[in-house]
Structures are given as C-alpha cells and as structure tokens.
Amino acid sequence: MTENGQLLLELRNLEKSFGGLRALQGASLEIAQGQTVALVGDNGAGKSTLVKAIAGIQPADSGQIRLRGQDVTISSPKDAGEMGIEVVYQDLALANSLDVAGNIFLGEEPLKVKLGWFSVPDTKQMDAETAETLERLRIRIPDPGRPVANLSGGQRQAVAIGRSIRKGARELLVLDEPTAALGVEEVRKVLGLIGTLKDEGQTMMIVSHDLEHVFMVSDLIAVMRQGRVVATVKTSDVTKTDVVGLIVGDIEGAVA
Amino acid sequence: MSEQTSKMKQGTGLRIPGLEALRDAPFFNVLIAIVVIYVMLTILTGETFNTVNNQITIMRAASVFLILAVGQTLVMSTGGIDISTGSMIGAVGAIIGIGLESGWMPAGLALPAAILLGAALGAFNGFNVTVLGVPPLLATLGTFVAYRGFTQYFMGVNLVTGLPDIITTIGRAYFLGVPVPVWTALVVTFLGWFVLRxxxxxxxIIAIGSNPAAARATRINVRAITASTYIIQGACAGLAALVLMGRLDSASAAMGEGLELHIIAAVVLGGTYLFGGSSTMVGTLLGVYLIGMLENGLIQTGAGFFVQKMILGLLIIGAVALQLHQKKKRPT
Structure with a gap:
C-alpha cells in the first residue's frame, strides 16, 4: 500500500453523529505520499463529513487522525492549514467581489502597513505572487484584476486550487467535486491542472461523483458506504462496473 | 450616456478611460440621478435651490445622516443591516443630555463618552447577530424598539437645553466657511472609505458579505469582524447624537426618530448592495446628498413632510428593484 511513498495520513475509526444521524460510523483510510486518492460514494455515504473532519470544519466525535505517524487533533481550518492540509470546496471557495489576488491571499495578505485589522495589504506583492502561482500551474486568466464573479467556472476552480497551493498544501490537497458543474472544455483544463500537480508530487484526495474523471486522475479509489470506507482499490485493478457495484453495495467491500 | 460612450469608442476610436470607468462604477446611477434632479429642482424652485447658501444648508442637514451612513455601509458590506440607528441616537442623547444637565458628566468628556456609549449599544447588536445568531433585521428591530423605550423611560417628557459651548460648537460652528458638522462627516467618510478600500x-467585510462560507474557511475571524461593524455603526451613532444635540442645542426622547430609513435608502441608492459583498463609500456620500437635496428641494417646492415620506419610501423600493435588476445582468 505504501509503495508510492511513505504513509502520510491515517484516519482510524472516525465517528460523527448529527443528532440521530450517524454520518461517520468508523471510517478508516490511509493515504501515502504522492498518491492521488479518489473518494467516491453515493449521496449521504459520508464523503463530505469525512472531508469536513479532515479540514477541521466539523471535527469528528471520536477516532484518530495521524499525520506522518503522529497523532494530531484538527479542530479548526486553522489547525488543518498549519499542518499543511488544504481543502478546495466545490462552491464555497471564492469571494465574488474580490479579484484573483484578493481571493488567493484572502485571510493571509502580505502587509505594507501593520495595524491589526486595519493593516494595509501590499497589493503589488500580491499581484506578483499571484502571477507566479498562475504561471506555475499553467492557469491563464486574461484579466486577474477583475472581480472573480466575471470568471468562468473552470477559471474559478483554478483560482481556488491556486489559492490552496500558494497557501502551502504541503501535505495534502483535498478537492471537493472539482469538476462538478463545469463544461467539457473546462473539465479538461481542471483535469490538466490536477495532472500538473500530480507531476509535482502533490498528494491529493479528490471527492467526486464522476467515475470517468476519477479513473482519469486517481491512483487509488476509496469507496464509502453508510459512513464507512468499505473498500480501497487500485484504480488500475478495477473497472467502472466494479466501483459502481461497491458504491451501491452489490459487491461486498474488501480493503486492498 | 452609455450609448454615447460606445459610439465614441467605435466611431472615432476616441476613448475616454475615465468616462468608461465612471459608467462601470456602482454609483453611476446615483450620479445621474443627482444631475437630473438638481436641474429639475433648480428650474422648479426658481432661484432659491441653486445657491451656495442653500447647498451649505443641505450639507449641514445631511452631515448627521452621512456619519451614520458610513457605519451602515460597513454593516451592509457584510450582508447585515442596522435599523436601530435612530434609537441609538436617542439613547446616547438621553444619557449624555441628562448627564450634562445634572452635572455628573463633565462637558469635555461628552464627545468620547457619546462615542463609547454608542459603541456599547452597537456591541449589543453585534452580540445578538453573531453570537445568538439572530438575523440582523430582527436583532436591530428589537433594539430599535428597546433603545427607544429605554430613552423614553429614562427621559420622560424632559427637554434638556442650554448645552455647554463645546457641544454647540460641534453642532453649529463654522470652519473656513463650512459648518463643523460637515467637516466632521467628511472626515468620518474619508476614514470609512480608507478602511473599506x-x-x-x-x-x-466584503468577503464575508460576498461568500460567508468562503470567509469562514480562511483564517478570518468572521464573527469578530461582523460584530465589529455593528460596533462601528454604534460609535457613528454616538458621534451623530452629539452633532445633532449641538445643532439643536437640546436633547429629547424623540431625538433621531425615523432617520434609520433615510440612512438605509441613502446607502442603497449609492450603490451598496443590500445583501452584502459589494459596497461603495463614494456612492454612500452621493446617496446621502441626493436624499438631502430632494428633501430640501421638496420643501422649497411646497411639498409637505408627508409627501417627502411617501417619496422616500418609494425611493427605497425603486433603488432595491433597480439593484436586483442590474445584479441579474452583471453579477458582481
């Protein structure tokens, strides 16, 4: 399982309940350095809850998270960020009225004048670093000074990913439905971007409904059902039909 | 005007970048409205509207509104609203007024005390919105009633008059030919513009209003920042209360009644988006002027107080409708 590299993240028996609803019922998962793991499952299988637990937005009620063999507690997005874990959310990633640099640096602006909340950001440095990040990820945005509301879906997704990369997703980058609601050409660009990141050795977890995209970019597929990871399979070992069988429960899971 | 600009661009290749930027500015509508209504009022009132003295009168009357509108612009940027501004003015006026009259408040402390008191009243709004999670409209509707109730309970039918010189100076004096309240309001507006831009x-605050979930996923302390906009709005109300007391040389339980709608109308007319995420301090300045000008002009054309109220109410509806319509065309 760790042939691609060292074990990076281990989730052990994560549980999370919302009132009577048991969203996570002992979910366990391992991700090795440099791997791209796709997290699939039906609606309500617990994918989002698992991501929110890793991101620190809704910490799990019980269970263990280990990062490089160390037990860690992730109780806020800040904790996750400091550990080098960044999450790109499907819809809630960008502030529409701010420009590309404003979004990429949101909450972590370099400062020209330090005055607490009333600090003045160094917009020149922000623009320069933004251009650098976009260049590195081969993202082309003609007019980065405009509010991101004017960008296409794929460009917005790219900005959101660029933001996480710049913030330093040095350990893990989690992408929540990166290709949902995008046009064909846009999807191609986002998948290309994921490929670029993969070549750079970025460890990624991709939550997706689209099995075609999952098969195009992932090394491993983790299948969730009823709050558990019921199977982790090598993408090259299985067919789409197998994965669908695992998702709906026609095939009993076996952790590879 | 927009047609003209595009004709220039295509026809002669002449580009006026300033004009294009102006057309895209969120306060473009209010600017056009000011020009049109200014010309109309000048014609309707004969000679009395378009004079330096009358313009100064408009600005002096509008200065209290402008101070409040700056705070309201910040609150609205986050997607919030504060309709308790008039009642905060009443409450601050009552406490400071009674304090001055009975002698336990030194005149020199009235200004800082008013600002701090206002900030405290605003902090209560901020607490209710961010910690208790009461929707801003209802949280401030609650204090709109409660603060006014407190004021009436505390003051009864008393009218405090004969205020110390330092306070009437803040409300009535002139500096370089321009009333002190106008200077005060302009300084507050500049500070507000600086903070916002x-x-x-x-x-x-723009990020919070534009996408609260995105803001929450960053290191931004969304609760504290959101609450602070209500505190700033409260501090603005405290300052405005003192300016108003100084101008009227009095404080009564009815002070500030009914001005909250003015403020909201001015900010929305100025181009700040009612549901947050997009705001303009220049627009707010223009919005306040537009309403002040309308009021002044309507009085001069003989329209009564009730007609003004009708127009103000309809103006808010119109401004919001226009805003929503333009939002659909061009998402920002």
Whole structure:
C-alpha cells in the first residue's frame, strides 16, 4: 500500500453523529505520499463529513487522525492549514467581489502597513505572487484584476486550487467535486491542472461523483458506504462496473 | 450616456478611460440621478435651490445622516443591516443630555463618552447577530424598539437645553466657511472609505458579505469582524447624537426618530448592495446628498413632510428593484 511513498495520513475509526444521524460510523483510510486518492460514494455515504473532519470544519466525535505517524487533533481550518492540509470546496471557495489576488491571499495578505485589522495589504506583492502561482500551474486568466464573479467556472476552480497551493498544501490537497458543474472544455483544463500537480508530487484526495474523471486522475479509489470506507482499490485493478457495484453495495467491500 | 460612450469608442476610436470607468462604477446611477434632479429642482424652485447658501444648508442637514451612513455601509458590506440607528441616537442623547444637565458628566468628556456609549449599544447588536445568531433585521428591530423605550423611560417628557459651548460648537460652528458638522462627516467618510478600500478589514467585510462560507474557511475571524461593524455603526451613532444635540442645542426622547430609513435608502441608492459583498463609500456620500437635496428641494417646492415620506419610501423600493435588476445582468 505504501509503495508510492511513505504513509502520510491515517484516519482510524472516525465517528460523527448529527443528532440521530450517524454520518461517520468508523471510517478508516490511509493515504501515502504522492498518491492521488479518489473518494467516491453515493449521496449521504459520508464523503463530505469525512472531508469536513479532515479540514477541521466539523471535527469528528471520536477516532484518530495521524499525520506522518503522529497523532494530531484538527479542530479548526486553522489547525488543518498549519499542518499543511488544504481543502478546495466545490462552491464555497471564492469571494465574488474580490479579484484573483484578493481571493488567493484572502485571510493571509502580505502587509505594507501593520495595524491589526486595519493593516494595509501590499497589493503589488500580491499581484506578483499571484502571477507566479498562475504561471506555475499553467492557469491563464486574461484579466486577474477583475472581480472573480466575471470568471468562468473552470477559471474559478483554478483560482481556488491556486489559492490552496500558494497557501502551502504541503501535505495534502483535498478537492471537493472539482469538476462538478463545469463544461467539457473546462473539465479538461481542471483535469490538466490536477495532472500538473500530480507531476509535482502533490498528494491529493479528490471527492467526486464522476467515475470517468476519477479513473482519469486517481491512483487509488476509496469507496464509502453508510459512513464507512468499505473498500480501497487500485484504480488500475478495477473497472467502472466494479466501483459502481461497491458504491451501491452489490459487491461486498474488501480493503486492498 | 452609455450609448454615447460606445459610439465614441467605435466611431472615432476616441476613448475616454475615465468616462468608461465612471459608467462601470456602482454609483453611476446615483450620479445621474443627482444631475437630473438638481436641474429639475433648480428650474422648479426658481432661484432659491441653486445657491451656495442653500447647498451649505443641505450639507449641514445631511452631515448627521452621512456619519451614520458610513457605519451602515460597513454593516451592509457584510450582508447585515442596522435599523436601530435612530434609537441609538436617542439613547446616547438621553444619557449624555441628562448627564450634562445634572452635572455628573463633565462637558469635555461628552464627545468620547457619546462615542463609547454608542459603541456599547452597537456591541449589543453585534452580540445578538453573531453570537445568538439572530438575523440582523430582527436583532436591530428589537433594539430599535428597546433603545427607544429605554430613552423614553429614562427621559420622560424632559427637554434638556442650554448645552455647554463645546457641544454647540460641534453642532453649529463654522470652519473656513463650512459648518463643523460637515467637516466632521467628511472626515468620518474619508476614514470609512480608507478602511473599506485600503485595509484588510475592508477586504474581509466584503468577503464575508460576498461568500460567508468562503470567509469562514480562511483564517478570518468572521464573527469578530461582523460584530465589529455593528460596533462601528454604534460609535457613528454616538458621534451623530452629539452633532445633532449641538445643532439643536437640546436633547429629547424623540431625538433621531425615523432617520434609520433615510440612512438605509441613502446607502442603497449609492450603490451598496443590500445583501452584502459589494459596497461603495463614494456612492454612500452621493446617496446621502441626493436624499438631502430632494428633501430640501421638496420643501422649497411646497411639498409637505408627508409627501417627502411617501417619496422616500418609494425611493427605497425603486433603488432595491433597480439593484436586483442590474445584479441579474452583471453579477458582481
């Protein structure tokens, strides 16, 4: 399982309940350095809850998270960020009225004048670093000074990913439905971007409904059902039909 | 005007970048409205509207509104609203007024005390919105009633008059031919503009109003920042209360009644988006002027107080409708 590299993240028996609803019922998962793991499952299988637990937005009620063999507690997005874990959310990633640099640096602006909340950001440095990040990820945005509301879906997704990369997703980058609601050409660009990141050795977890995209970019597929990871399979070992069988429960899971 | 600009661009290749930027500015509508209504009022009133003295009168009357509108612009940037401004003015006026009259408040402390008191009243709004999670409209509707109730309970039918010189100076004096309240309001507006456009605080409130979930996923302390906009609005109300007391040389339980709608109308007319995420301090300045000008002009054309109220109410509806319509065309 760790042939691609060292074990990076281990989730052990994560549980999370919302009132009577048991969203996570002992979910366990391992991700090795440099791997791209796709997290699939039906609606309500617990994918989002698992991501929110890793991101620190809704910490799990019980269970263990280990990062490089160390037990860690992730109780806020800040904790996750400091550990080098960044999450790109499907819809809630960008502030529409701010420009590309404003979004990429949101909450972590370099400062020209330090005055607490009333600090003045160094917009020149922000623009320069933004251009650098976009260049590195081969993202082309003609007019980065405009509010991101004017960008296409794929460009917005790219900005959101660029933001996480710049913030330093040095350990893990989690992408929540990166290709949902995008046009064909846009999807191609986002998948290309994921490929670029993969070549750079970025460890990624991709939550997706689209099995075609999952098969195009992932090394491993983790299948969730009823709050558990019921199977982790090598993408090259299985067919789409197998994965669908695992998702709906026609095939009993076996952790590879 | 927009047709003209595009004709220039295509026809002669002549580009006027300033004009194009102006057309895209969120306060473009209010600017056009000011020009049109200014010309109309000048014609309707004969000679009395378009004079320097009358313009100064408009600005002096509008200064209290402008101070409040700056705070309201910040609150609205986050997607909030504060309709308790008039009642905060009443409450601050009552406490400071009674304090001055009975002698336990030194005159020199009245200004800082008013601002702090206002900030405290605003902090209560901020607490209710961010910690208790009461929707801003209802949280401030609650204090709109409660603060006014407190004022009436505390003051009864008393009218405090004969205020110390320092306070009447704040409300009535002139500096370089321009009333002190106008200077005060302009300084507050500049500070508000600076905070909104040049600081990370301004970015954060816009981000919160534009996409609260995105803001929450960053290191931004969304609760504290949101609450602070209500505190600033309260501090503005405290300052405005003192300016108003100074101008009237009195404080009564009815002070500030009914001005909250003015403020909201001015900010929305100025181009700040009612549901947050997009705001303009220049627009707010223009919005306040537009309403002040309308009021002044309507009085001069003989329209009564009730007609003004009708027009103001309809103006808010119109401004919001126009805003929503334009939002659909061009998402920002």
């Amino acid at each position: 040049r600081t990370i605080y301004g970015r954060y």
